[in-house]
Amino acid sequence: MxxxxxxxxxxxxxxxxxxxxxxxxxxxxxxxxxxxxxxxxxxxxxxxxxxxxxxxxxxxxxxxxxxxxxxxxxxxxxxxxxxYVGPWLPEPLLTAPDVAEDVELAESVSMAMLLVLETLAPTERAVFVLREVFDLGYDEIAEAVGKSPAAVRQIAHRARVHVAARRPRGDVPAAGPRDALDAFREAVETGDMRRLFDVLAPDVVLLTDGGGVVRAALSPIVGAEPVTAVLARLAPAATLRPLQVNGRPALLVEVAGRTDSVLAVRLDDGLITGLYAVRNPEKLSRLGRETPVSR
The missing domain is CATH 1.10.1740.10 (RNA polymerase sigma factor, region 2, helix turn helix motif)
Known part of the structure; x- marks a missing residue:
């Protein structure tokens, strides 16, 4: 009907x-x-x-x-x-709380995983997504990508090895990203930059995507001290609000009451190793409603 x-x-x-x-x-x-x-x-x-x-x-x-x-x-x-002007980041999706309950789905749409998938060739990415996320058979995938089942098996193996070497390290319990973000948020809002060092990895990378539309760093900012310095300049003007983005906890950054950016994180062994700030307004239009995702 x-x-x-x-x-x-x-x-x-x-x-x-x-x-x-x-x-x-x-x-x-x-x-x-x-x-x-x-x-x-x-x-x-x-x-x-x-x-x-x-x-x-x-x-x-x-x-x-x-x-x-x-x-x-x-x-x-x-x-x-x-x-593209500066770092390119995936378009963030506001997702329902139940997406986080499907651990495999939440990981597959997370900002960190999508950036890992960006390092695959197009056919490798298609094969990996269809096989590892949606559990399609090799025959089905072969028809979808125009390859033989034998070739798809080889591509799938190559893609798994590639992704395994680059995906976040260690098991991350459901509360892990939330706890890290809560500590991060409190440190930024209180100006306690010393506490940031407790949650940031020494080699943390901050990527800011402005798309040439709004001001953003044109190259990655690497290291706990440079990243902390950037956040220290942001802190006085920003309000950080928790929300669920791409199946994981994230922060909505507001400045003067307006949406400035969405901040997602990558967590490795309990420390924040990646900070992804999407500022391009063209990528923030879906934050007013939840986007259904499923397997």
Whole structure:
């Protein structure tokens, strides 16, 4: 049934039933909600023209269309990112609390993991996402990426090794990021910069994404002392408010009552090793509503 109470056609019902899954596939491949939505529009246009009598598994068929469309767009995005002003960060999503309860899903959409996925080639990223996050079979993935199942197995192995070497170290309990962020927030708001050293790793990296639209550092800021110095300048004017972003605790930074940025963290062995400040206004438009993600 649609919103007016009249029966929906089978194609629409199948698409709506799997929409959150398809969005998540596209977002994990692209790191951009806006581009993921565009991919879903292309997926729908292609799906609407399919003879459903030839489709055995609508979910698999839709995932295949979405993956192909996302791969095409991913290659375009790579060229766009080469001319991006300053560090590029994924578009943050305001997510529901229950996303954090699915540990694997929360990790897969986390800012830290999405940045790790950025280091993969497009086909490697697609294979990794479909296999490790959504547990698709090699035959299904092969159809989606246009490779043989044997080739997909090799790509999956290579991608797993690559990601394993770069993903956050150690098991992070659910309360870990929240506790670290609470300590971080208190230190910044009280001006206790010495306490920051208790939660920041010596080689912590701060990335600020302004996209050339607002002021931001054009290169990574590395080291506890330089990062603390930047935060010390921010502290007097900023209000930090906790929220759930990409399945993990994060902070909304407000200045003069207006949204300035979203701050997410990477945690390794109990210390903050990465701080990701998204300031580009074009990437903050979805913070007014939760974005459903699912596996």
């Amino acid at each position: 649609n919103a007016r109470g009249t029966p929906a056609d089978p194609a629409t019902e199948a698409f709506v039933a799997h929409r959150n899954l398809l969005f998540t596939v596209a977002y994990e491949m692209l790191g951009s909600a806006a581009d993921a939505e565009d991919v879903l529009q292309e997926t729908w246009l292609r799906w609407a023209g399919v003879d459903l009598g030839t489709v055995r598994d609508p979910r698999a068929y839709l995932v295949r269309i979405t993956t192909r469309e996302a791969l095409t767009r991913l290659r375009t995005l790579r060229r766009r990112k080469e001319s």
